Structure formats: structure tokens, C-alpha cells
Amino acid sequence: MLRHGGVLFIQLCIWFAFFLIIHQSGHDHLSYKVMLFFVFLYLICTLTVRLISKNKVILILMILSTTLYLITELVLVIS
DSSP states (O other): OHHHHHHHHHHHHHHHHHHHHHHHTTTSOHHHHHHHHHHHHHHHHHHHHHHOOOHHHHHHHHHHHHHHHHHHHHHHHHO
8 A cells, every 4th residue: 555655655656846947837728738747647647557566556546646736726716
């Protein structure tokens, strides 16, 4: 389980980097931000597939980290 926690931590660090990049480029078009979101999502997916061999665990970790990022972003936008 520590391995899965480590992968989740790495994913959250990558999402934090995405968060910093997006907030440093606040004047960019929405389409650029969406494209960058999918680039980071692909990076996280590739990393997770290389570190975890079970497809079910990969899907759960991807959904969990993406959901945590989106909830955090939503909370910051609302406040």
C-alpha cells in the first residue's frame, strides 16, 4: 500500500505543478488551459502505468488524484 501512496503523492505533486503553471498564466485562453490539462493528465497516466501493473489500481489512483485536484481548484475559485 505504501507504493500506491507514493504514486498518489507523485500525482498530487504533478497536479500542484499544473496548478502553479495555470495560475502564473492567468491571461491565457481557456483552450490552452484545457490542452495543458490533458498534457498533464497524460503525463500522470503514463507515470502511473509504468509504476503500477494492475489496471484497476491505475484507474482508481487516476480518478482519486484528478478528483482531489478538481475539488481543490473548485474550493479555491469559490473562496
